[in-house]
Amino acid sequence: MTTPMRRPFSREQRATVIYGMLSFVIILVVLQLWLLTATMNAWLGGDESIVWPAAAASGACFALNAGLYRYLVRMERTGRGTA
Amino acid sequence: MADLPLDARGPIDPALNTPGREGLTGTAPANRYAPTVDREQVTIAPNFAPPQLQPAWRQDFPIDWPQDLYVERRDFMKFMVLTSAAFTLGQLWIGAHNWYRRRQGRPPILRIASMDDVAVGAAIGFTYPDAHQPCLLVRLSATEFVAFTQTCTHLSCAVVPRPAEASFYCPCHEGRFDLRTGVPTAGPPRRPLTRIVLDMRGRDIYAVAVEERTA
Numbered sequence: 001m002t003t004p005m006r007r008p009f010s011r012e013q014r015a016t017v018i019y020g021m022l023s024f025v026i027i028l029v030v031l032q033l034w035l036l037t038a039t040m041n042a043w044l045g046g047d048e049s050i051v052w053p054a055a056a057a058s059g060a061c062f063a064l065n066a067g068l069y070r071y072l073v074r075m076e077r078t079g080r081g082t083a
Numbered sequence: 084m085a086d087l088p089l090d091a092r093g094p095i096d097p098a099l100n101t102p103g104r105e106g107l108t109g110t111a112p113a114n115r116y117a118p119t120v121d122r123e124q125v126t127i128a129p130n131f132a133p134p135q136l137q138p139a140w141r142q143d144f145p146i147d148w149p150q151d152l153y154v155e156r157r158d159f160m161k162f163m164v165l166t167s168a169a170f171t172l173g174q175l176w177i178g179a180h181n182w183y184r185r186r187q188g189r190p191p192i193l194r195i196a197s198m199d200d201v202a203v204g205a206a207i208g209f210t211y212p213d214a215h216q217p218c219l220l221v222r223l224s225a226t227e228f229v230a231f232t233q234t235c236t237h238l239s240c241a242v243v244p245r246p247a248e249a250s251f252y253c254p255c256h257e258g259r260f261d262l263r264t265g266v267p268t269a270g271p272p273r274r275p276l277t278r279i280v281l282d283m284r285g286r287d288i289y290a291v292a293v294e295e296r297t298a
Contacts, residue, residue: 010122010123011123011149011150011153012149014153015149015152015153015156018153018156018157018160019156021160022156022159022160022163025160025163025164025167026163028167029163029166029167029170032167032171033170035170035174036170036173036174039174039177040177041273041274041297042297043177043180043181044236044274045274045295045296045297045298046294046295046296046297047297048181048185051174051177051178052178054174054177055171055174055175055177055178058170058171058173058174059171059174061167061170061171062164062167062168062170062171065163065164066164066167066168068160068164069160069161069164072157072160076157
């Protein structure tokens with residue numbers, strides 16, 4: 001079974017893709033900033049229960065961001081984000 | 084095919100979304116279309132004018148505007164992903180400090196002073212739980228004592244007791260805390276001063292614990 005040929009993204013399509021990804025990344029980074037300040041405030045106030053769940057949530061946001069960036073790199077290399 | 088007469092309307096752009104393609108079928112002669120140009124290879128100048136209207140120097144220094152925008156946004160995205168990594172490292176840093184703080188265990192019990200050493204309305208300084216953390220012991224009345232760390236919860240400046248105004252005052256940004264409870268009453272601080280739990284043993288005053296609070 002052969003994989004069908006797929007056209008690479010055009011310039012306009014790539015611009016649309018990167019705008020979408022950038023919107024997502026910015027939302028996640030703002031969420032991480034809020035998470036960091038809230039965690040720091042709680043921790044300095046003696047509330048330790050939030051520290052590790054917040055770190056896990058921040059790590060998940062970073063994993064999403066890194067995944068999106070990886071998709072972008074693959075898109076540049078192969079013309080499309082997926083094989 | 085080349086000897087077929089051109090359509091009176093002239094050649095049309097082969098792009099799928101070109102106006103004028105309506106009604107054309109697959110039997111249209113090849114010379115009906117203008118020579119094919121790969122649109123991805125056409126440089127679009129920043130002023131969006133066609134190539135023949137561009138200044139001559141642009142042939143030597145072409146700037147493809149969509150590609151330029153794309154590279155800018157890609158670099159910005161890279162920067163944002165690195166920022167995201169930095170925030171995650173910050174969270175892990177808090178976690179590491181939390182682990183280290185828990186490992187330290189309970190702070191020691193430390194004798195601060197005798198009741199007779201502090202006059203009513205006066206304050207003395209001491210360090211607790213280690214030599215790097217300055218604190219203040221304030222005598223509110225004959226039997227009431229309170230102690231707080233001297234570090235402002237805004238940007239860690241040293242607060243100054245002002246018993247006459249019933250407050251601790253932070254000179255850096257005009258922050259004020261209630262003298263009795265350590266709760267912020269004015270200025271930028273949002274968290275109360277860290278309270279030192281006291282224990283009276285005879286006429287001696289001991290610091291026994293540190294109580295951090297969010298409100």
